[in-house]
Amino acid sequence: PIDYRGIIALKTVIDLQHFEKAAQKLNITQSAVTQRIKTLEKSFGEPLLIRSLPYKATKLGEVLLNHQRRVEFLEGSLYEKVEIERLKAKFSIAINHDALETWLMETIVGIPAFQTFHLEVITEDQELTLDLLENARVLACISTNHKRMSGCDSAFLGEFEYVLVCSSQFKEKYFKNDRSLKDNLLDSPYLSFNYKDQLNQIYMARMFNCELNADNTHIIPSVKGFREMTLAGFGWALIPRIDIVDCLADGRLIILESTKTWRMPLYWHYWQLPDRKYQRLNQLFIEKAQKRLHLK
Structure with a gap:
């Protein structure tokens, strides 16, 4: 040589x-x-x-x-x-649909450094995004799981609040005053995002210690459509408060139980890569997201 x-x-x-x-x-x-x-x-x-x-x-x-x-x-x-x-490197992120269509894009747009990458956003249920990171399909993800994977870092972003809502017309049609909220919920139709969406089931198990009838749901794989179908009275739903502030203010949607909101913890997981630009971008995103989600 x-x-x-x-x-x-x-x-x-x-x-x-x-x-x-x-x-x-x-x-x-x-x-x-x-x-x-x-x-x-x-x-x-x-x-x-x-x-x-x-x-x-x-x-x-x-x-x-x-x-x-x-x-x-x-x-x-x-x-x-x-x-x-x-x-020209690709920065792939796995997130759930609610985050994508409520607060995430505003956060990303507020970080000019993202423009130095080709951004790829992959939507998946928040319980499954970590699998995409573990399989190296993405460079970062938002998950409800706090457990840090080997070779990765994680940071708590804040809590994403879901409220139990329906239209006043729906409540008048399906909810009986002589029955408990639990029984009314079990016997009335509800909305799910897709067949992977377990939020309703987890919510009912935690709040009411019961299980929903999986056949009594409408599947609406669109955040906007989800909101519109709830407004139209197709079913009750768990919707991010941030997405329906106006609907709650003008009475088009009502909260069925204000003491039983679902506060979903969100964590940002990302690979421990030596690239300084990548590391800096992750830190910027964490800081912006924490402010957006009102981390206390």
Whole structure:
């Protein structure tokens, strides 16, 4: 193999016209500079440096120096290409639909550094996003799971509040005053985002210690559609408070039980990669999201 340390020592001596200055620049001893050039000459079997001032390369030495210049040019081009590719790198995030269509995009737009990446947002149930990170499908995710994976960091972002709501027309049609809220909920239709959505089931188990009838639901895989179907009286639903502030204020939707809101903890998980730009971007996102979610 070519001894590039020897070629660099040769080039530095010729450039600076001084062995001691060459040693200082290379951060080695003067004898080490001499030894590197001698070792290089030994490997090629002939002198490479004319050892009288001004120092010059021999014919073969000049061939090696020209080769070194091409190597340096190629390295510069390589680093430039790497930087270009870095700028084109894809930043994949796994999140749930509610976060995407309520607070997440406003947070991302507020961080100009995201524009240096090609952003890819993958939507999945909040209980499953961590699987995508573990399988290296994404670089970061939002999850309700606080457990930190090996090779990853995590940060608590805040709590996402869901409220139990329906339209006044729906309540008049399905809810009987002589029955408990639990029984009324069990016997009336409700809305689910998709078949993976377990929020309603988890909510009922935690708040009322019961299980919903899975056949008594409307599947609406759209955050906007979910809200509109609730407004139209198709069923009761758990909806992020942040998404229905106006609807609650003007009475189009009513909260069925104000003491039984669901506060979902959200965590940002991301790989421990050495890239400073990636690490900085994660920290910026965490800070912005915590403010957006009113972390206390």
